[in-house]
Amino acid sequence: MSTTEALVKELVEKNGRTRNSLMPVLQGIVQQEHFLSEEALICVAKELDLSAADVYGTASFYTFLDTVPRGKNIIRVCKTITCHMKGKDEVIKAISNALKIKVGETTHDNKFTLLSANCLGWCHKGPVMLINDEVFPELTPQKALEIVEEYAKK
Amino acid sequence: MENNLKKVDIIFEDSDKCAPLKVLEKTLKRTADDIILDLIDSGLKGRGGAGFPTGLKWKFTRNETSDVKYVICNADEGEPGTFKDREILDRVPEKIFTGMAICGYVVGAKEGYIYLRGEYNFLLKGLLKKLSDFNAALKKLNVDFQIYFKSGSGAYVCGEESALFESMEGKRGEPRNKPPYPTVAGYNSKPTVINNVETLVYTTMICHMGPEKFKALGTSDSRGSKVFSVSGDTPIPGIYELELGMPLHDFVNEFGDGDTKAVQVGGASGHCVPRKKFNDTIIGFEGIPTGGSMMIFNSSRSMYNVLHDYLEFFAEESCGQCTPCRVGCQQLLKGIEAVKRGERPPAYLDDLKKLTGTMKIAAKCGLGQSVGNPFNSIIDNFREEIIY
Incomplete structure (x- = not known):
């Protein structure tokens, strides 16, 4: 059994074998593997007795349930109006230059993916970014780079 | 200058007097009908933005006959400019749990769910600990009600109640046709009360302090207070609980930077109010209602941007399910870009306004229906900025 298969079985065991568990199962896979591979989606479909198309259809609806390979650390910089006004463009530019990737791309070592996100709910403390589940408000380009460097060391 | 702005401290008050479990114990000694009457009497309307009377929502769900009913807390706060629910979840989660437990008692539900947006996953660890303590306390009190968390995965439309149910059922977050309304067929097609985070805290506090004190605040159409998320060009961005029914003018005096050109009331799906209308715009259900988002723009900002x-x-x-919204949103965006580049005449903006009219009638849910709010209010008041 592959590690993905084992993970899916474990998640289905934990959340239950019903349609209502589909989201927690998919979220659990993303937590471990950073994206949903074809293998993972087919495996979930089999375990929950759904069609693979149905599982893919659900997964592809949600921004956080990626179906393309992502790096170990996913950086999401908020791009909505207040963060825009407070300088998210400079933050994105700084990270983009440092990691040598554009928004939507992943570094060659698979450590980082840089994405932009819609309102993250920190409009009074913009610009803000999420790295995986952790939040970093009140960014400056300098501060953002220091945070990314910390993650690079991990 | 005279200022009618009144700051209030109900939501975040955390003295021993209003300890959530004490409020719960006290409230569960009353009859469900009494609690509903108090809520209706208080005039509390939903704080997520739509403003449906909370007492009636509970009453309708109570009146449904079903073995299984649900209470759901909508914590999928995604409206740009809104961040108050995050703060409430972080600071006074027990008041939310208590509101849900009271609701469960009133409508006859045994399960409650909090649908937390994926962007707030960092709150989950702390919340789960507090929730398991609370669930244990419920068991100790012999209350047959337990609360669980469900996480979202980054979809704004899942804040729409029926899309939220779909998501909880493991499907694409596509809104359903209404009716049936959630009070009749919500999560798992069972009668469901779905309330915003802030609304649930107010229900707890109304049970604590009685409807009179709440009713004394605000206006006849907009009773009570509301938590506002203030952002943009302001020296003091943050979260403020204010009495409802204030003129926007007073709000700007307090929060503006002296150079305020416009305020977007109610987030991206709300209305843009220009300076000349600050005096006669009331923040409340009789004027412009808001889920709490107040974004302030000064004269350095381009309203086109x-x-x-x-x-x-x-x-x-846009979830893409219905054509008016899917195509409409794209065409509005392409349309203003084309006018800006000079590829379309300024009069094209009026065609686009008609399109928002179609979306308002034909779109399936609030997302597509409300795009016309920001579009028309910005085009009408800042037309020259869109064209030149």
């Missing part, structure tokens, strides 16, 4: 940001947001977040 503001509108462009909003439309990009809607074009991305």
Whole structure:
């Protein structure tokens, strides 16, 4: 059994074998593997007795349930109006230059993916970014780079 | 200058007097009908933005006959400019749990769910600990009600109640046709009360302090207070609980930077109010209602950029299920870009306004229906900024 298969079985065991568990199962896979591979989606479909198309259809609806390979650390910089006004463009530019990737791309070592996100709910403390589940408000380009460097060391 | 702005401290008050479990114990000694009457009497309307009377929602769900009913807390706060629910979840979660437990008692539900947006996953660890303590306390009190968390995965439209149910059922977050309304067929097609985070805290506090004190605040159409998320060009951004029914003018005096050109009331899907209308715009259900988002723009801001940001947001977040919204959002965005580049005449903006009229009638849910709010209010008040 592959590690993905084992993970899916474990998640289905934990959340239950019903349609209502589909989201927690998919979220659990993303937590471990950073994206949903074809293998993972087919495996979930089999375990929950759904069609693979149905599982893919659900997964592809949600921004956080990626179906393309992502790096170990996913950086999401908020791009909505207040963060825009407070300088998210400079933050994105700084990270983009440092990691040598554009928004939507992943570094060659698979450590980082840089994405932009819609309102993250920190409009009074913009610009803000999420790295995986952790939040970093009140960014400056300098501060953002220091945070990314910390993650690079991990 | 005279200022009618009244700051209030109900939501975040955390003295021993209003300890959530004490409020719960006290309230469960009353009859469900009494609690509903108090809520209706208080005039509390939903704080998520739509403003449906909370007492009636509970009453309708109570009146349904079903073995299984649910209480759901909508913590999928995604409206640009809104961040108050995050703060409430972080600071006074027990008041939310208590509101849900009271609701469960009133309507006859045994399960409650909090649908937390994926962007707030960092709150989950702390919340789960507090929730397991609370669930244990419920068992100790012999209350047959337990609360669980469900996480979202980054979809704005899942804040729409029926899309939220779909998501909880493991499906694409596509809104359903209404009716049936959630009070009849919500989560798992069972009668469901779905309330915003802030609304549930107010229900707890109304049970604590009685409807009179709440009713004394606000106006006849907008009773009580509300938590506002203030952002943009302001020296004091943050979260403020204010009495409802204030003139926007007073709000700007308090929070503006002296150079306020416009305020977007109610987030991206709300209305843009220009300076000349500050005096006669009331913040409340009789004027412009808001889920709490107040974004302030000063004269250095281009309203074209503001509108462009909003439309990009809607074009991305439209679930794509119904054509008026899916195509409409894209065409509005492309349309203002074309006018800006001079490829379309300024009069094209009026065609686009008609399109928002079609979306308002034909779109399936609030997302597509409300895109016209920001679009028309910005075009009508800042037309020259869109064209030149």
